[in-house]
Amino acid sequence: MFDLKLYIEQKRLQINAALEKIFQRLPANETLIEAMQYSLTAGGKRIRPVLCLGAAEAVGGKPEDALPAACALEMIHTYSLIHDDLPAMDNDSLRRGKPTCHIAFNEATAILAGDALLTLAFEVLSAAAAEHDEFALKWLKVIQIISMAAGCRGMIQGQMLDMAAEGGKLSVAELESMHALKTGALIEASLHCGALIADAGPRETHMLKNFARDIGLAFQVTDDILNVEGNPKLMGKATGTDSRHEKSTYPALLGLDASKKLARQLVRNALQVLENFDKKAEPLRALATYIIERKR
């Protein structure tokens, strides 16, 4: 049987080593760099980079080839968390059991560390083809996919919608489109880029993007469920916060049971999409299941 725990552990080590290598080339003992590293190494699950590598593997590519994209995706995810946590936005002081960036440093440093992680992501992507001219166009496309997913028609617009929704009540359809932008777009880009780097065909790519949309939403539904009945110790943050802030969530709109059913259904859909893939897609299949079974 496929050992997902071992797989994720190995991929995490690989991703963390690649991130560390990037930071070794940056000046040490500078507050800005320290703040960037602080948030980047604060215990993230590395879901997006693992999905990116898994997608490359699923279509027969070498996951290592996708490492620059994996690192860039994690940097962009981390920057978005730093900025979302700011007092002007969600005003969170704890993330993954540690003080958020603006608490550990200060607000100005947190804003700039986020900016710098976003910028560094594109630097890493632009350097990926430096020694292989023939891959330049491929990496340019990766930059386009990621910038579109992370920008004003993707992740950032999702955060705008999330903030606009505060206090009001969203419909299930509105909640879904908000999440499709806020978290779904970057998850979809993760698999898309992995597939692209591994030279996937248009049909495979299309299926992996469908897979991504299903697990992206399942991921968010599960997040909402964990906020209701998760263990704050395992999660490294308080639970029950969504209902206290009267946030529109799946459990609030559908109830807890129907939310769990929805998450399971989404993962079933995702697994069905992968039926045409061989055993090289085993990591992606296991990741899909992990996404709704995780405890944090």
Added chain:
Amino acid sequence: MFDLKLYIEQKRLQINAALEKIFQRLPANETLIEAMQYSLTAGGKRIRPVLCLGAAEAVGGKPEDALPAACALEMIHTYSLIHDDLPAMDNDSLRRGKPTCHIAFNEATAILAGDALLTLAFEVLSAAAAEHDEFALKWLKVIQIISMAAGCRGMIQGQMLDMAAEGGKLSVAELESMHALKTGALIEASLHCGALIADAGPRETHMLKNFARDIGLAFQVTDDILNVEGNPKLMGKATGTDSRHEKSTYPALLGLDASKKLARQLVRNALQVLENFDKKAEPLRALATYIIERKR
């Protein structure tokens, strides 16, 4: 004689039209996009994009080819102003005679509009070679140059140093290195990218980068001088603020006369670097002079 005013006016129209075209492809009536456009069209001098086009022209290229880079540079410059103006940073409520982004919208929207402009810059750069595969490597290099200049070893680190210096007193050397990062790096990248896109040779590129360093610093010295004796009406912002905040500036450290002399000397150095260029470098020469003679 070369008519700089007309030249700048024409280039600005070209750049503004290119920016508008980019925004026409984005959804209308969305607050995020409106905030991005608000700051992008708030009357900036377009110095960086004009320098970028001017560099392409100076080495015999078509300035239009550099338009995507010019737009990206202006977006990055604008995002940096939006974030610098935030309450957690310089806390400025007026810029170019208009309310700053977080005053006109709100703080969260300003943070996200900045993030989105930065991200859009890379999207525009990644799309520049879309119809010309053979230029992919060139644009990948442009992305690398700009991301390095704008990131944690360039502009953002400059802003960190600027904030760290508040209250304390910098030496002239420290002031110079701070400005070399905060404004110099992106100005240098502007000329470097223009040269690269126009297929400049290594010697021409080297000279244009030297030119950039001189005028970049001259630009900053002039900014400091204008803060002392500029006309607030022409500048669209209050003057005298540096001395009230006891900021380290060239006039504060060297006196007003020596600062003016320094600015003139830097421009003379810059013009000397261009002596090997023919009349196609006339716009750059005129821009160097404009930088210290400007009233805003």
